[in-house]
Amino acid sequence: MAEVAYEIGNSLYVNVTNRCTNSCVFCIRKTEKGVGYDLWLDHEPTTQEIIEALQKKDPLKYEEVVFCGYGEPLIKINEVVAVARWLKSIGVKKIRINTNGLANRYHGRNILPDLKGLIDVISISLNAPDAKTYQAVSRSRYGEEAYQEVLNFITESKKYIPEVIVTIVRWKGVDVTEARKVAERLGVKFRVREFYGN
Template structure:
């Protein structure tokens, strides 16, 4: 099964297929993989040892960063991810980024954000929208409307422990919403990155 995969010259880690959301633009709606890789649907949730073994097989010389981002929300396995991040730092000089929906404090309320310090170099958090209702419309988070403020709170709190934190939105929303998202991000002092829409899901508004 595909735990580590290459995408556009970067090394990605696919450690879970679990996710509390069902986003309208999720790549999982449109196929089994990305970038010509084998299926990213895992045969089972890999153990920490399986993830470590898979990392041992990777030619690290081709990369400068590991991105936790696959066919699921990596922070579903927050404590396991931290253990794997420690191993990656022990075995390589690769930087580590997590692409996340930012809902770890709802998934794992006791997760210690300070455990990311010195391990996680970057967080890319899906802002998705400028308010809780729009966010819920896009993500269908199982945690409902409180998801949005939890995600914002996580972003602010995590900034104390992770040097590079950015918000992202998918660039298919109208200009007013983009500007509202920019204001929301600026209010929190977190940069906003607008990502390309790389899905063929035409249901998105």
């Protein structure tokens, strides 16, 4: 059975959807190993189902709870907000979201105010130092326009979320130094992720 809540190290991950607006070349959904759990959901879990899956794992045992999964969690903004509110109410210390930064485009509105006071850390996939490279590796449904959307999302995130991190995956043709400069210009933390898929 597919996992809605799963543990990696001291973090408890929440898998809320398999849908995504990108189709990245390095997406773990395409690798054989994935993250070591079956994350292919047979249906989109409701808020209640997500909370029940988390209750079974005792979220207070972990350093952080991370909305991540095999898809883009902010596609399910209403469920993420409701579950994050519940997590805060039981005393979870830290809540993080890993996102592709395209949720505002997807929903056609600014969803970041919804996350204020609930999400402590947001990790946004920058993926590249420019729009052309971004589209080559991320293969967004929005084409090269997606890159500017991500930059806008990063800038907007700083208003509502205490810690904003942007990431790239080390990948052929992606200039890490240039990507780092973009992060510096935006005034956010920068992290390089290694690709371990196969």
